[in-house]
Amino acid sequence: MNKISIKKINYLDTFPVRSAVLRQGKPIETCSFLGDDAVDTTHFGLYIENNIIGIASVFKTNNKNFDIKNQFQLRGMAILEEYQSAGFGKLLLEEIFNIIESNQVELLWFNARETAVSFYEKLGCIKKGASFEIPEIGTHFLMYKYFNM
Template sequence: MQVVKKITALETYIVRQEVLRKGKPIETCHFNGDDATTTTHFGLFENENIIGVVSVFKTNSLLFSEKTQFQIRGMAVLENFQSKGYGEQLLKAAENFCWQEKAHLIWFNAREKAVSFYKKSGYTVLGDSFNIPDVGIHFVMFKKN
């Protein structure tokens, strides 16, 4: 059985490094704003083992005019657990949290290979792709409440 619960930024690193920063130093797993009081981290656990993470930052993007915005970052599920619905579970938990916090809009920078995953959950691509050095091609995606 899987359970999603709030965790610390530090607890996200093991999954972030394995999935998002493979082969890079653990320091690259720290994101600006990770330790802010307005940032919330979630872990997906199976039998007490963390298998996925997502972080929610109360951050506005200048691309949107909505007053209350949240950014999803560091969404990752360990490779052995991918394509089993766990990503949707994590995303839903993050969304529910944002809507409860009165978000008008959720946005993020999605990796090129994850765009179709997010589209299935109702997110829309905004604009053209862009490159994040040492990480890859991304697209801005969003969903309004």
């Protein structure tokens, strides 16, 4: 049986998966997010054996749509295409939820691609407001999940 693990990684380690899944056909520079190297940003890698197959990043960023002080943003959640729809995204996100809850975070928010909304809803996340466009990326929805409330 293949060994599956989730561990904290350097932001540069997210680039191959970000590029393959979230920034297909775009320059590698588009894989860099503002705040990637901030001390309160954490990047996670999902591995099978020693191969990274999924990533997600959590940033200390407040969204003005929420009146909560202790909130973080999920960004760059991605599972390599050949591993999608096999439960790996759920595994990664549930681990992040556990870490967030144990760190007394009250809210995790994110901009979900339209195609991923039902995935997040199945994990207890809620859609807020109407859809919006992120240029060159596509239709998104603001989504969130409360913790420790």
